[in-house]
Amino acid sequence: MADTHTSSETDALHRRGLLFILSSPSGAGKTTISRMLLGADDEIALSVSATTRPRRPGEIEGIDYHFVSDEKFDAMVEEDDFYEWAHVFGHRYGTPKGYIRKALKEGRDFLFDIDWQGTQQLKQKDDQDVVSVFILPPSIVELRKRLEGRGQDSPDVIDARMDRARGEISHWAEYDYVVINDDVDQCFVKVREILHAERMKRTRQTGLIPFVRGLME
């Protein structure tokens, strides 16, 4: 008997979106992996954070961050505009609420490049939708090399980021997945596999209930 469900129908089963978090010590490569993921996958969009940090060369307002003044950040906190926010490296960073909840219901995924403090806050608010991945550098020597090679921070800023690296790494066990970013392409493949598998989780595939009901009729 012919299968009444084509593969495109089954692929299109409705699912809840997910909040896909990438964290790491500064310089381990989460922005690099994020960009690769965004370039390869149309179903995930970057949650663009607001920050009081000054813009780096090449960063674009609204694409990399919303660069805001201290006063504007204060006002956003006051108006409860953030899903989460934290102090990182002497500046403030926050995830604007935007349309995240609505988008999740519509099956859209969001990618978050945030630190462990933001991850804890997102998990407290919405644990069922969060998938968290911690990226480790292959070594501390390589981490410094990457920060220096990026060529965007002063030696003082690099020292401060290195000083904080061990503290950041100490949060690795709070994450669902841990991936070592030695070879960037291999790391990307692993992160992408995690995303694909998490999308297939039974509890996220809300379209399964009517689909299975149809099979049983």
Ligand SMILES: Nc1ncnc2c1ncn2[C@@H]1O[C@H](COP(=O)(O)OP(=O)(O)OP(=O)(O)O)[C@@H](O)[C@H]1O
């Ligand atoms: N696997 C890798 N091998 C070598 N270089 C890498 C690798 N992954 C990333 N890099 C390089 O390391 C530097 C830091 O990477 P990236 O900016 O993605 O780090 P990050 O974790 O997002 O840092 P931050 O938290 O400071 O934003 C960049 O110059 C990037 O091109």
Ligand SMILES: Nc1nc2c(ncn2[C@@H]2O[C@H](COP(=O)(O)O)[C@@H](O)[C@H]2O)c(=O)[nH]1
């Ligand atoms: N808790 C949050 N952390 C954030 C957010 N946006 C970025 N970050 C983290 O800050 C550091 C430094 O970032 P950089 O761009 O200055 O190198 C890094 O660990 C980011 O993941 C946020 O909205 N909330």
